[in-house]
Amino acid sequence: MSVEKMDMMTVVGPVESMDGVLKRIVLLEKVHIDSFARSTGEMSLTLEMIEGEQEGMSAMVTSYSDQLDMSDLEKKLDVILNRFAISPLVDKSVARGDHSFRRSSIEIDWIYSRIEPLHNEIKEREERLQSLLEFKENIKYITGMNIQIEQLRNMRYFSYRVGTLSKDKRIKLKESYESISAAIFHIGSSEMEEVYLVVYPSDIEVETSNILKSLNFHDIEVPVQISGRPEKALSSLDNMIGNLNMEIFNLNEEMKTFKQEYVQDVIISYNMLLLQRQMERIKMKMAYTKNFFMLSGWVPSRDKKEIQRLIEEADQRCIVTFKEGCQLQKRTRPPTKLRNNWLTKPFENLVKLYGVPSYDELDPTSFLGITYMMLFGAMFGDVGQGGVLLLAGLYIMKKSSKLRAYAGILTRLGISSMVFGFLYGSIFGFEHILPALFIRPIENIDFVLLSSVVFGVVLLLLSFGYNIANSIRQRDIKEGVFGRNGAVGLMFYILLLVTIVQYFVGFEVVNIAYGITAAAVLIILMVLREPLSNLIMKKRPLYDEGVSEYYIESGFDIVETLLSMVSNTISFIRVGAFALNHVGLFLAFLTMARLIGNVAGSALVIIVGNVIIIALEGLIVLIQGLRLEYYELFSKYFKGEGVEFAPVKLEKAK
Missing domain, CATH: 3.30.70.2750 (Alpha-Beta Plaits)
Structure with a gap:
């Protein structure tokens, strides 16, 4: 429900304890490594902190220049895994053991030296066997x-x-x-x-x-061992084939025995190589002097005590310091780690498809998750079809760990569809089996379309509030106060809504003269947002660009603001339209089923119709709901320009 607070951690320690510290950092999986030199001529926070502690220290710092070449070992390990026909899993418990990378590299070399000649022998005999079998097939001619x-x-x-x-x-x-x-x-x-x-x-x-x-x-190759008349050669050929089959069998048994004896060592070595590879990547981002190493990285504030304890366990001489992320925002962008509850956490993936929230930006996941479920359910409300989506999500979640998050979204959308299905009284398209707890869309078309627009207005107003809150956090007066999605824009939108409602209802809430005057003032404030905000913040010059260019651009921006407010609001009418379309599409299949005239044919049409509705319309509603979130709502309050928190961890190479 929020962006987790981060601290910048700096570690300084003796070079001889570096590997022990890095091993703990990799296995902990809670440290986002920051490079000590981001670009040429730019001093990183690591060096700034070091320089702050001891003047002139940064001049002694160098980068890592002794990178370990692991390519040959990795190739040999790939060969071993292929020969053993195994795909080992990443196992932190194995990497935490006393096994060292040096020992693993020796074992990999030794195992490779044993199994590769054995494999070559098997391959050579299989090729000879294939040649003899082909000759036997052709010798009859x-x-x-x-x-x-x-x-x-x-x-x-x-x-x-x-x-x-x-x-x-x-x-x-x-x-x-x-x-x-x-x-x-x-x-x-x-x-x-x-x-x-x-x-x-x-x-x-x-x-x-x-x-x-x-x-x-x-x-047709004639083996050199074959002599005499062709028909008499068959018996000697069968003997040769039998001997080769026996040799191949014995060699394969030898390979199986070797695998059983050393497979655990291979799995350990695999994880040690992954660990060492990550440690080498960290070293490339670290700073060094003759006797010390320096490491900086971002860590969640709530985990810093645990991280400090583990690093000091590696070597008590290590010095670990922390600085809060909010203190460093002017010089760098802290990474963003989202923290959400079980209900909305899967929707983080949809947020990240658009962009990662900045560290000082509100996490939109909860808002997106709740509103997306409501939008989908309103457009695709059906108890039976929602239940199918729920079961499909649970099945995918069980079968595929990679799609687990998206399966979680599908299950939640299925539940939302079922809830609205009860409200609509719809099950597998049938409208008269269940009682409608709220309303039947097809019988109340005007109400459905109007309520969808009202719902959209509520979401847009909340989006304005989100943007204002973000601007306050970021101290952005220009967009938060005077911007078209800020406080002034919100008042203009409310005034626009009131004017439209007055026109259709015929009841005057705001005097027309006052309304025009207020609208003009709000438009002027939006046009002058840059000079006004710079004046308040005491920034000079008042205009970042030329004055004439600024006002021309602002004029077009006002027109775009008016059009977007109207189009964003009307766009939500599609929620009601799809709710009606959902009912209408099934009615078409129901009509076809009745025209068939027999029970089996009618049942088949109903089943096929439900399949098409779930697959085709379900996909369309998914996309339309996401479109409303991205283009109508996110454009109001979410920039998504952050850097995702990516802790170094023990994982397979990508």
């Missing part, structure tokens, strides 16, 4: 050859090739007979190919190969 295989091999002035051609290529072969200085014998057939023996002079090897290649001639 040459069993009719009345010749010893070794006689072909021992020809002195001639070479030979046995292979296959597709049936369409044999025609081209016949056409090429005159240009081929070779004897070509057709020795077998299959369903798709013809088998040939080609005998040619050894001195025209290249020319013959080019011709056969152009015909897509596929060679």
Whole structure:
């Protein structure tokens, strides 16, 4: 429900205790590391604090220049994981153990040196086995050859090739007979190919190969171990295949045994590499002297005592200091960590799709979450269809951890849809099974459309209040007081609403003359917002740009303000329109079901209709609700220019 308070933590300690400190920081997962040198020529807060403690100290500071190259180890570990067919999980308990990175790197090298030759042996034998199996498949085509295989091999002035051609290529072969200085014998057939023996002079090897290649001639390799007549070679071929299968089986068993013995060591080494990788990344953002390291980072204020205790456990000589984020806002942007309750927390993802709130900005998550649920429920109110969305969200939440947050949104929208379904008396589109606890939209069209606009007005007024509160926090008089979404803009909007209501109701609340005068004054204040705010804040010059350019831009801005206020308000009529459309769409399917004339066909149409409504209209309502939040409401009060709190943690490389 708020942006969590942050403190800037600075740690100074002996270089020899650096790894111990960094290990605790990574495993704690509560420190957002800040670079000691953000850009060339710019001193970071780390150096400013150090300089404040001891003048001239910053001149002795250098960056990390001894980065550990872990690429070779990571490649070897990837090979090991692939050979073992495992995908280990990130495990902080493993990384907290006494295992060291040095020990893990030695173990990775040793395991790799054992399993890679073993894998290569398996692969080499599998390739030989595949070659023999292919030959066995093809040898049946040459069993009719009345010749010893070794006689072909021992020809002195001639070479030979046995292979296959597709049936369409044999025609081209016949056409090429005159240009081929070779004897070509057709020795077998299959369903798709013809088998040939080609005998040619050894001195025209290249020319013959080019011709056969152009015909897509596929060679049948004759293993060197095969001799005698082809039909007699089958028995020796089967023996060779059996021996290779046994060798491959034994090698695979050896690999399985090796895996069972060392898989836990591999998992530990995997986590140690992840830990070391994160530590190396932190080191690149740290400052160093000959004997000391300096680290700065943002931490949640409520966690700083725990963090300080763990760092001092690594080395009592470490000095840990904190400064409140609000004291440093003028020099830097503290990261933003949102803190919301269980109901609205999933909606943080929708807020972040638009932008991250600034540290000094109100968290809009609760407002968005509650209003989005109400908007969706109002547009898609149905007990049965909402229940389907609820069950779908629960199923996704159970099956996918990556989509858990979005599944949480879906469950909440499903519940909202069910609540409005009871208010509308609608279940799977049927309007007369349940009693309407509030209203039936299709029977009260004018009321539904009008109430949706009134609801939109309420949300817009709250948005003005949000913007004013944000401006007060940020000490922004220009936008908070005189801006079109500030106090002056709010009064102008209220005056505009009163004028419109007076016109339709016919009852005068504000005298027309007074109303015009007040509107003119408010418009002038909005036009003069920059010079007035600079005058109050005693800033000079009064205009950031040229005077004429400023007033031309302000004039157009007033026109845009008037149009946006009207369009933003009218835009909420879509809430009522979709509520009516939801009923109307089902009525169309219900009419089709009645026209079919039989129970089974009618039931099928109703089921298909509900599926289409849930999938298609549900998606449209999701988008329309999000559009109202982003374009009609967020544009009033939310900038989203913050930096998300991203604590360093033990995680898989991205």
